[in-house]
Amino acid sequence: MTATPKTSALMRRGAEFLGTEHAILCGAMSWVSERNLVSAISNAGGFGVIACGAMTPELLDNEIAATRALTDKPFGVNLITMHPALFDLIAVCARHKVGHVVLAGGIPPKGSVEAIKEFGAKVLVFAPTLALAKKLLRSGADALVIEGSEAGGHIGPVSTSVLAQEFLPALAADHVVFVAGGIGRGEMIASYLEMGASGVQLGTRFACATESIAHPAFKAAFFRGNARDAVASVQVDPRLPVIPVRALKNKGTEEFTAKQVEVAKRLDEGIVDMAQAQLEIEHFWAGALRRAVIDGDVERGSVMAGQSVGMVNKEEPVAEIIVQLMAESEEALSRR
């Protein structure tokens, strides 16, 4: 008998899909979601996901092997669809018989879903619209993650609560759907499960767990941060596209705004052409997440964090966070 029968019953389909005790994923976080955090999540009954990010196939190969050495529980690998070596990375996952691959960062390129399914892994995808979600599920994706704009990292424009209302009634009866973005407590998990979600994905809540290798200064910034400090990056000029990222505001976010104004001015004056201007904007944040997570530069690095950062106040072992989330969900469901 489990300590959380109501929550576990609602999570059953998601947990079976993942092969875990709880249908709680720790979303891949570049630089943060490496062997230590991923194995800790999976060992605690959740589902850890390695963030491949910009890793080479060799680095991913090492990371999967090192994670396997720390856990015999299932975990997944998150691949960014625009990675130039995507198919080589898929081949690495195949060699390691990874059970679940998450395709993030855009529409999966032709043949990628098929290549993953060919070695027997399950494919999880993100979809910004219901129409695209249906198309991806029709063309072989096994599960969907809907991620609202409250989340940390790269975000879309629509909040989790609205996405949940649009996607879950339409898809949850027939498909495995995980909800992500802005989840800080179990009461919220209970609500999405009741709406039909098979499980949930959290990032911000786990980023500063004891097992996370994030720099102490990165963790301290999280503990200090409130919901309103986790802001989406702003695009100043329609000619210079900015992919929205939610991160704690700091000197870097201020300088980014100033940089856009300055580049737009040079574009107006004909000092730079459009391609060079756009490249300068694109390159501003290059390496910035690493600077924050690994080097602890929380002033000029990108301290990616979701709005739930206000609910992260101290370093806690992953297992305690998961037990707490499950207990809060159970209590909420028991009160119904």
Ligand SMILES: Cc1cc2nc3c(=O)[nH]c(=O)nc-3n(C[C@H](O)[C@H](O)[C@H](O)COP(=O)(O)O)c2cc1C
């Ligand atoms: C520091 C950080 C880095 C992230 N990096 C990635 C990434 O590399 N790939 C990805 O698909 N999602 C990334 N995300 C998003 C998470 O996987 C997860 O979906 C998100 O954090 C969930 O929302 P929450 O932050 O509100 O819990 C990142 C999030 C954070 C906070």
